[in-house]
Amino acid sequence: MASLLEFIKEKHRTTPLWIKALAPVLLLGGLAVFAVTGAVTAFVITAWLGQPIPVLGFDQTVKQPIAFPHTIHAGTGLFPSTGLPGQFIDGLEMDCTFCHRTVTSQANAGVPPVALCSYCHKVIGPEENPELAKLRKAAGLTEEDPSPINWKRVHRLPDHVRFVHEPHIRYLTQHPSEIRNAAPGVNQLSEALPSQVCSTCHGDVASMLEVKQVEALKMGQCVDCHRENEAPTDCTVCHH
Numbered sequence: 441m442a443s444l445l446e447f448i449k450e451k452h453r454t455t456p457l458w459i460k461a462l463a464p465v466l467l468l469g470g471l472a473v474f475a476v477t478g479a480v481t482a483f484v485i486t487a488w489l490g491q492p493i494p495v496l497g498f499d500q501t502v503k504q505p506i507a508f509p510h511t512i513h514a515g516t517g518l519f520p521s522t523g524l525p526g527q528f529i530d531g532l533e534m535d536c537t538f539c540h541r542t543v544t545s546q547a548n549a550g551v552p553p554v555a556l557c558s559y560c561h562k563v564i565g566p567e568e569n570p571e572l573a574k575l576r577k578a579a580g581l582t583e584e585d586p587s588p589i590n591w592k593r594v595h596r597l598p599d600h601v602r603f604v605h606e607p608h609i610r611y612l613t614q615h616p617s618e619i620r621n622a623a624p625g626v627n628q629l630s631e632a633l634p635s636q637v638c639s640t641c642h643g644d645v646a647s648m649l650e651v652k653q654v655e656a657l658k659m660g661q662c663v664d665c666h667r668e669n670e671a672p673t674d675c676t677v678c679h680h
């Protein structure tokens with residue numbers, strides 16, 4: 441032990457200063473190259489095939505400015521309140537297209553403006569619910585000035601990809617057998633309602649307290665489905 445200490449001390453004295461200065465730089469450089477290579481490899485693999493990497497925060501729920509529960513608005517059954525812990529609220533079974541109004545006609549599904557929320561919430565829901573208090577403040581139903589709610593995106597494809605909701609909703613309502621993650625009975629229908637097709641790419645949103653991405657929605661998945669359903673697979677269909 442003593443001789444080892446001696447050895448280190450001796451080395452410390454005799455090693456030139458520039459090597460001492462360079463050693464941490466070289467070590468960090470090596471680690472950085474290793475980390476970048478690893479990240480790039482993982483990125484390429486997941487881009488083509490797999491689920492998004494949970495570590496990087498893809499698979500997680502997003503903290504929204506107001507804890508808006510899809511459960512209570514779109515679901516069936518009793519759900520825990522996000523604003524008043526311990527309380528349960530009956531699901532309203534609202535149609536997805538009531539709020540996501542452009543999903544059947546445009547590229548974007550659209551997230552509702554606060555005016556649509558205040559249509560109900562200027563009267564509905566207890567005053568002591570802190571999440572509703574935030575909503576009423578944003579909607580200008582209090583003394584304070586109204587402000588838009590900056591909902592955070594949960595699903596987002598890279599900028600070089602083009603996605604349009606309209607043809608998918610149309611196709612899937614006419615071909616219910618292609619709907620995935622469907623509620624029991626939906627696949628046996630000859631025609632589905634627009635709201636019944638969303639599960640194919642978004643899972644069962646009506647039962648999610650916070651929306652999260654459940655399908656990878658990677659290129660392989662898009663192209664496979666296009667091939668199976670005789671939809672176009674040219675690169676320019678999905679890429680600018």
Ligand code: HEC
Binds near residue numbers: 508513566
């Ligand atoms: C058709 C009417 C209606 C519309 C439109 C509506 N809500 Fe609600 N919302 C309700 C009802 C009913 C409840 C349950 C209230 C209760 O019993 O406490 C509720 C509850 C809530 C709660 C409290 C939930 C909890 O877990 O405590 C929040 C937050 C909320 N709504 C936000 C919104 C937002 C944001 C919008 C607009 C995107 C919206 N609501 C649109 C009817 C509506």
Ligand code: HEC
Binds near residue numbers: 591635
């Ligand atoms: C009362 C209005 C309302 C209803 C009804 C509703 N939504 Fe939403 N939805 C919202 C709001 C507000 C957001 C943004 C906040 C969030 O992500 O929770 C949202 C977000 C989403 C997102 C995530 C968007 C993103 O950023 O990637 C999906 C997917 C979605 N809704 C699907 C559905 C489906 C499917 C249904 C029907 C089962 C439905 N919604 C019913 C209001 C609604």
Ligand code: HEC
Binds near residue numbers: 637
């Ligand atoms: C074929 C797959 C697919 C189906 C079916 C689908 N979506 Fe989407 N949705 C996506 C993809 C992919 C994105 C991300 C788009 C982007 O980043 O450009 C998205 C984004 C969204 C968003 C957030 C951005 C926006 O467009 O406003 C909402 C809200 C949404 N979808 C709601 C719905 C609803 C409601 C339905 C059913 C009526 C539905 N989606 C059906 C694939 C799908």
Ligand code: HEC
Binds near residue numbers: 611618661
């Ligand atoms: C459920 C199967 C399915 C999935 C999953 C799917 N698509 Fe499609 N897509 C179709 C079908 C079928 C059509 C053709 C609909 C029609 O017009 O009849 C289509 C059409 C399109 C179009 C429009 C083509 C045109 O006519 O301009 C685009 C763009 C597109 N899809 C992109 C995507 C992207 C990007 C993804 C992955 C995020 C995706 N799709 C996932 C089935 C699917």
Ligand code: HEC
Binds near residue numbers: 483484488658673674
């Ligand atoms: C049906 C839609 C669709 C078609 C057709 C399509 N792509 Fe893609 N592509 C996507 C989507 C969605 C992504 C984004 C995947 C992700 O989230 O990483 C993507 C990503 C990519 C990427 C980037 C990969 C990465 O690491 O992010 C390249 C390169 C690419 N596509 C090339 C092509 C080429 C070349 C073709 C024609 C042979 C093609 N794509 C056809 C949907 C499509």
